[in-house]
Amino acid sequence: MSIFGGIGKQGLNYSALAGDTKINIGQNLGVEYLYQFKPLTYFRIGVNVRSLSSEANFNGIVESADIDTDGHDYALRTIFTDLIEKQKTYALSIPVGIARAIPVDEKNSIMFTVGANVMFGMRNHYEVTQGSIELRGFYSQWNLELYDLPQHGFFTTNERYTGSYSTKTMFSAFFDAEWDYKVFEKDAVFIRGTIESGVNNVYAGSNKALFQKDGIYNGVLNSSYTAKAYPVIYNVSIGYRINLQKYICRCNWY
Numbered sequence: 001m002s003i004f005g006g007i008g009k010q011g012l013n014y015s016a017l018a019g020d021t022k023i024n025i026g027q028n029l030g031v032e033y034l035y036q037f038k039p040l041t042y043f044r045i046g047v048n049v050r051s052l053s054s055e056a057n058f059n060g061i062v063e064s065a066d067i068d069t070d071g072h073d074y075a076l077r078t079i080f081t082d083l084i085e086k087q088k089t090y091a092l093s094i095p096v097g098i099a100r101a102i103p104v105d106e107k108n109s110i111m112f113t114v115g116a117n118v119m120f121g122m123r124n125h126y127e128v129t130q131g132s133i134e135l136r137g138f139y140s141q142w143n144l145e146l147y148d149l150p151q152h153g154f155f156t157t158n159e160r161y162t163g164s165y166s167t168k169t170m171f172s173a174f175f176d177a178e179w180d181y182k183v184f185e186k187d188a189v190f191i192r193g194t195i196e197s198g199v200n201n202v203y204a205g206s207n208k209a210l211f212q213k214d215g216i217y218n219g220v221l222n223s224s225y226t227a228k229a230y231p232v233i234y235n236v237s238i239g240y241r242i243n244l245q246k247y248i249c250r251c252n253w254y
Contacts, residue, residue: 008235011054024053083131186243198230
């Protein structure tokens with residue numbers, strides 16, 4: 001059995017209307033078992049908890065057709081100024097893979113693993129940390145733009161919105177490489193680098209605007225401002241491997 005923890009860039013990768021997105025730092029903590037079914041070759045299965053962190057920075061104008069209370073057509077202009085929304089997903093992850101060990105000497109070994117992973121979002125949270133949103137109305141028939149009229153729905157807000165969003169079950173493929181150092185007859189410490197990419201679209205949002213004219217903020221992953229999202233992970237983990245049984249061991253290199 002192994003227990004490990006890690007850190008790295010891991011989050012939901014997506015593009016957003018009028019926004020730039022990036023993946024931030026996340027963590028993971030887990031346990032795993034390996035079963036040796038051929039010399040130097042193992043079946044690996046584990047369970048871990050991950051945090052997936054992303055953010056979007058919105059700047060620009062988004063227009064949508066609308067009708068006012070008097071029946072006049074106009075363009076609703078949503079103006080974003082340095083608006084940053086951060087998202088964090090806590091997911092339960094169940095990776096399985098095939099590992100191959102390459103002995104270096106009596107104490108050192110290199111191991112490579114390829115596999116697949118399924119992740120279930122347990123908690124999804126977003127938070128606006130800075131910036132402003134302004135609503136304006138442009139009437140092309142009169143070449144007239146209205147703003148700073150909150151009684152008519154044209155206003156500016158600096159509110160720090162928070163909320164939750166949903167994700168579909170996440171499936172991904174991964175590759176990792178690790179260096180193992182044997183500290184006792186069977187126990188070992190290891191350091192591992194992992195690259196992982198989602199294979200399905202986990203977006204579970206709606207056709208709502210990011211910010212509605214009634215003042216409701218939906219969050220980018222709940223809105224029509226994006227349509228696809230995939231988990232992407234680049235991290236480094238450090239772990240300790242305990243020999244519970246002779247046939248469940250990642251250090252049985254010979």
